[in-house]
Amino acid sequence: MKEKKVNRVLLYLLGFLCGHSAVVGMHPFMVPMLAAVYSIRQSTFGLFAAMLFGGTVMYGIGGWNAGSFFQMGPYVMGEQQLPVTYFLLKYSLILIGVLVGLNLTEGVRRNLSEHTDRSGKKTKRKGVKQSYGTNIRWILAGICAILVFGISTVCGLMVEPVQNALPAAGCEAVISTGLIPAFRKGLEVILLHKRERDHYNEELLGILIVVTVCIWGMPYKIGGVVTWLLMTGLYLSWYTLHRFGAGYGMAVTGVCGLIIAIKSGQAEFVGSFFICAILVLAGRALSDKKKTGTIVSVLLACILIGLTYDPYFLTPEGIKSAGSAVLLFAATPKWMLTVRDGWIQSQYNFQTATEINRITAEKIRELSGAFKRIEYTLAGCGPAAAKVDLGEIGDMIGRFSDNLETAEPVPFNREEQLRTRFLEQGVIMTHLSSMKNEMDHVQYYITARTKNQKIMLSKDAADILSEVFDKPIRASEDTSAIISENDRVITFEECARYRCSYYVRRIKKYGSNVSGDNFSVKEHEDGRLVMMISDGMGSGSLASCESTLMIDTMEELLDAGFDPSYGIAFSNNCISEKNSGRCFTTFDMGIVDLYNGELTQYKQGAAPTYIIHSEGIEVLCGASLPIGVLPEAECDVIHQELEPEDRLVMVSDGAFGDEEDMCEILEKLDTEDCKETLEYIISQVLLRCEGRLEDDVTVIVAKLEIA
Template sequence: MEKLERTMTEPIGGVNLNKPKMELGKVFGNIQTGLETFFLKKGYVFLIIGFLLGRALILAQLTPFTLPFFAAVYLIRKDKAPLALIGLVGGAATLSFTHAITTFAISFLFLFAFRVSKKWLQNEVKALPFFVFATLLSGTLLKTLILKGNVSLYELMMAGVEASLGFILCLIFLQSLPLLSLNSRRQSLKTEEIVCLIIMLASVMTGTIGWSIYDLSIEHIMSRYLVLIFAFVAGATVGSTVGVVTGLIFSLANISSLYHMSLLAFSGLLGGLLKEGRKVGVALGLLIATLLMGMYGDGGANLIKTLYETGAAIFLFLLTPQGLTVKLSKHIPGTPEYAAEQQQYMRKMRDVTAQRVSQFSNVFQALSKSFSSNNEPSEWEEDTDRELDYFLSNVTEKTCQTCFKKDHCWSRNFNTTYDYMKEIMNDLDQNEGAVSPRLEREWEKHCTRSKKTTEVIQQELTFFKANQRLKKQVQESRKLVADQLLGVSAVMGNFAKEIQRERENHHKQEELILQAMQEFGVQIEQVEIYSLEQGNVDIEMTIPYCNGHGECEKLIAPMLSDILGETILVNSEECAAFASDFCHVSFGSAKAFVVETGVAHAAKDGGLVSGDSYSMIELGSGKYAIAISDGMGNGERAHSESQETLQLLQKILQSGIEEQVAIKSVNSVLSLRTTDEIFSTLDLAMIDLQNADAKFLKIGSTPSFVKRGTQVMKIQASNLPIGIIEDFDVDVVSKQLKAEDLLVMMSDGIFEGPKHVENFDLWMKRKITELKTDDPQEVADLIMEEVIRSRSGNIEDDMTVVVSKIKHNIPKWSSISTQKKAN
C-alpha cells in the first residue's frame, strides 16, 4: 500500500498525478470565493432577489413583496438599499410601467415617512412592520383613488389584505435577510429562521412564474430542486415542510398550481426518508412522487412534461457541489454535520477553558515557588550573619564611637573585639542575662568600657531576639502560604485534566447492554456510557415508568454487575411522575468497603451545648473522613470553636487539597483570626474505601483504638492543639484496616473521664476488649455508660465517642448472569 501511494505521488514523465487535482480544487475554491464576494459582500444578490420579487404576484394583482423587502434591506444593509430598489423597479417594469411607478412611489413614501419619524422611534426593528403596513395601505388606496376616482369596499379589502401580507413578509424578511450576509451568519439556524428562509426563497421563485425553457416551467424545476436540497440535507421533516410552504406560496400566486403543493410535499417526505441512499435515493423519492401524483393529471402529455421537469431538477441536484450541501447542513439542527460542528465548537471551548485553568495552575505554582524561594538554609545563614553585623554595629555606635581606644580595638584587633562581643551576646542569651566570670575578666582587660558595653549588648539583644522571632514567623507564614498555593495549583491542574477528558466512544458496549436487557425482558429507552474504568464506572439510563417496583436496583444493577465484572450500584434515580414519562438513573461502581458509624455524646453536667463537635464526611475521591474536634473549655464558645474547625476542614478537604495542607490551613486561619486564647483539638481519620487504608492525623487529641477480634491496638500521635502556634509539623500515622475492624475515636472527656484510674490506656483497652457486641452504636453507648458510671453518674466534661465499623460492601442483590461481557 505504501509503495502504491508513493508511486501515485511520484512524478511520471515530469508530471505529478496529484497536481491537476490540487490545481482544480484551488480553481473551484477561487471561483466560490469570487462568487461569495460578488453576490454577498458587494450585495448584487439583493439586485437579483429584488428583480424577482418585483415580478411576484399574488392572486394575479397583489404585489406585497416589494416594500417589505426594500424596508428590510434598508434597515439591515442600508448601503445595499439602492441596488434592491433598482431590482424591484426593474422587476415591476416587466409586468407593466404602472407597476414600476407604483413600486418606486410607495418605496419613496415609506422612506420619507420613516426618515422623518426616525428620531422619535425607540426600537426601529419593532416599528418597521407597522410602517410597512401603513405605507402599503395608504399607497394602494391613493393609487386606486388617482386611477378610478373612488374606492370600493372590495378594493378596500384587497388593500387591507396586501398591507397585512406586507406586515407578515416584513417580519419574515427581517429574520431571513441576515442569513445572506457573510458577517452575520450564525453557526446554527433556529426553526423559525429556517421557515422564514424557505418562505423567502419560495417568494423569490414566484417571480419566475411564466418563465419556461423548451416548454418546461422554470418555477416547477426550481421548486423541486429546492425540495431535493433540503430533503437531502435535513431529512423528511424539513423536506416535507419545504414542499408544503413552497407549494402554498405558488398556489397563492397561481391557483392552477394547487396540486403542485401535494407533489412537492410528497417529494420532500419520500426524499427525506430515502436520504440514506445519498443523492440517488433523494432523487428516486422525487421521481416516485412525480409518477404517483402525475396520475391525477389530465393525461399522458402532462405526465411526460412533469417528468421532464423532474429530470431537469434532478440533473441540477446531481450537479450541486458537495461543499454547498455540507456548508448548509452545518447550520441546520439535527444533521450529523451540525452535531459535528457543535462538538468541534464544544471541544474548542473545553480546550480554551482547560488552558485557562492550567494557566492559573501555573500562576499559583509560580507564586508558591516565589514564596518558598527565601527558605533555603544558606540564605537563612547569610541573613543571620548580616543581622549580627548590624547588631554589633549598633553596639559600637553607642559605646566605641567616642572611646579613645577605638583605633586600637577595631583597627588593630578587629577579630578579637568582634569575637569577644559575639561571645558576650551568646552568654547573655543562653545564661538569662549573665556573663561567665572568665569572659567578664577577659573583657575587662580588653575594653575600658566593659560594663557599659555589656549593658548596651543586653539592651540591643532584646530587640535583636524580637526581630529574629518576627522574621521566623514571617518565614513560617511564607512557607505555609507556599504550601497552600501549591495545593491549589495541584487541584486546578487536576481539574484542567478532567476538563480535557473526552467521553469515550462506547457504542458497542451500549448496544451490548441494550441487547442483554431486551433479551431478559427489561425495557430500556436509552443507554449512555461515560466511563468503563475499573472502579470508576459511570453509566446513565433512561427507562420507562416502573411504578415503583425497583427494577433499577433489583434487575438492571445486578445485570450490569455481571456484564462489567464488578459490583454496580444505583447512584441516583429520578423517578417519573406520570406513567407516560421516563425515569433517569445513574449507575456507578460500588466501593470495596463501607463504613458504619455510631456516636454517643454528652455535654458537661448534662447541658444542652457541648464543646465537642464531630463529623462524618464522604469525599468524592472515594475516601471517608471521621473527625472529632474539642474546643477549649465548655459551653457555646467552645462549641463554636470546634464546629468552625470542622467546617473549615470539611470545605478544604472537599476541594481536593491534601490532608496535611488542609490541617495547616485551618490552623493558620484559627491562629491568626483572634488574639483570645481559644484553641481546639482535632482527631481526623481518612479511610480509603477501595483498600481500607487509613491515615490518622491527631492534633492535640487523645489516642484512638482499633479492635480486631480480641486484639486492641492504640493509635497515638503528639501535636499541639490547633491555633496555638502558626506553624507545626503534622504527624501522620498510617494503619491498614481490615473488614470487621472497629475504630474507636474519642474526646478527652471519655479517655480521661474514668475516676480513680492511673493508666487510662489500659483501662480503655480492657473495656473495649470486654465488649460482647460489634454494633457501632451499641459500642459507643456502652463506652459512654462505663465512663459515666465510674464517675457515679456525674458528667464533669464534654464527652464524645465515635465508633466506626469497616465492612465489605456486599450488594443487596446478587448479580444476574447474562452470558455477555462488555470488553
C-alpha cells in the same frame, strides 16, 4: 467577510424574486420587502434596483417577449399584458415614496428621543424611545398603505375603469402593509441569523412567507425544456430539511409542494414532497446529519415515489428535474450545510459567556465570604492566620478556571428534545450549557421560566432531564427549588452512583459538663461526603473550643475550594502559634467520593478508622502528631476503595484503649444495619467502662449503598 458577501448576494436575489413575483398583475411584495430590509439596517439601494430589475425581466425588455421563454403559470399576470414602462413608473414611485416616508419617520424619532441642553450636549429622553417603539409599526403601516393605495389608484385609472382600479389598489395596499412584520421576522432569521426561542412561531411564519413569495416568483419552466420550479423546489426542500431539521424543513416542503402543484396543475406533487421529506429526515437521522445519507435517502425516495405514488418521477422529465436537484445538493459546499452549527455556537458562546460571568461572580462572592469567616474564626491566632499561601490560592483559582474551560454546548438534538419536553409542561428554556466541576462531574445550567403564572419544581425538571439524557440527574442542593415566570438559572448535576447513610453519637466524659469532641458530616454539591472528628486535649470547654476551632476552620477552607491537605497544614500552623504547643487537638477526616466509592482518610494524631467489609475488618491507622503540637507536621493520607455495603467506623480516641478491642467488638456484629451498628458500638463502650467514661467519645458510622 465571506458571510457578509453571501448575505448581500442573497438579499439581492430575494429582491429580484420579489420583483419577479406577481399576483394577477400586481406586485404587492416589494413594499414589505423594502420596509423590512430598511428596519433591519441592510442595503436598500441595491435591493431597490434588484426588485425593479426582477419586474422588468418579467415584462420583457426591448421588445423581447419574456412570457414565451419564462413560463410563469396561472394567476401571475393580469387579464391584459401591461408594458414594462407602466411597471417601472408605478413601482418606482411607490418604492421611492416608501423610502422617503421611512427616512422622515426615522428623523422624527431621533428628534423626539434626543434634546440639546444649554451647553449644546445631546442627551437621551427617557421613555420616548420606548413609546415610539410601541407605535412605530402603526406609523409605518399608515405611510405604506396611503402611498400604495394612492399611487396604485392613479396608475390604475390610466389603464382600467375606476370600478376595477379602486378595489385592486385597496387589495394591494392591504397586502403590502400587512406583510411588513412577517417579512421583517423572516429576514432577521435568513440574513441576520437572529433566532429567539420565544418567537419560534413568528419566525417560522415569516420565513414561510418570504420563501412562498420567492418560489411564486420563479418560472415553472424555462424555454419549455427545464422544469426550473420543480428542480428548485426539490433542492430547497432537501436543503432545508438537511440543514434545519423537521421544524423549518417540513413547513418549506409544504409550501414548495403546494405552489408547484398549483402552477403545474398536478395535485400529486404535494403528497410526493411530503413522502420524500419523511424519507430524507430518516436518512438524515440514520447518517448522523451527513450529506451522503441525505443524498442516498433522496434517491431512494424518488424511486419509491415513482413506483408507488406518482409515475412522473420515473419519466425523462421527472428524472431530469430530480437528478438536477440531486447534483445541485451534492455540489453544495459543506460550510453552507453546516453554518447553522456556527450560529448555534455563536449564540451558545454569548449565552455561555453570560453564564460564566454569573458563575465567576458567585464564586468570588463565596471566596470573599469564606475568607471573612475564616478571619473571624481564627481571630486571636496571631500572624499565622494571615499567612495564607498565595500559591495555594493560585492553584485554587486555576482549578476553577479549568472548570470554566470545560463549558460546552449540549448536543443540539438533545437540547431540542429537552426544549420540547419543557414546552409541553409550560416551561420556556432559553439556555442550556454543561460544565464539569472540580471532581470532574458534569453539571447542567438551565435558564428557564414558566408561562401563564405557573410554577414547576426543580426536582420535576430533573426527572425530565434524566429521561432526555438517559441517565439519573438531580437538582443541585443549593439551587432554586422552583421554576417561576421570571428567568432564573437552575443547576442540575449527574446523580452519584452511591449514597451514604450515616449516624453519629457523641457522649461526654463522666462528670464533665461539656464534651471536648466535635464533629461535622456534610455532603458537598460536588459529590463528596465529608466526615470530621476533632478531639480536643482533655475534656470541658477549653478542649471543646480547640476542637470547634479546628472543625469550623476546615469547613470554611473546604467550602472555599482549598485542598484538604493544605487546609489541615494551615489550621495546624494557626493553632500551634496560638497555643505555643501547650494545647492541641486530634483531627480525623474521611472524604467519600459518592461517584466512584473512593475513600480518602486524613489523620492527624487521630484514632484508627475501621472499614467493615463483607469478608472482614480493615484498619486504617496514622502515625502523625495531633494538630497544634508543632508548627509544621505531616498529615497521614490514606486512600481506600470501598465496595457497596461496606461500613466505615470513625471514632475519637476515648472509645477504646487499642484497636484490638475495637476489632473484637466489630467481629461480633450480627447486623448490617448502620444505626444498629452504631448502637452496638456505643453499648459495648459503656459496658466496658460500666457507664463511667474516662474520656469523651464520638462515633460516626457510615454505610456505602447503591443509589
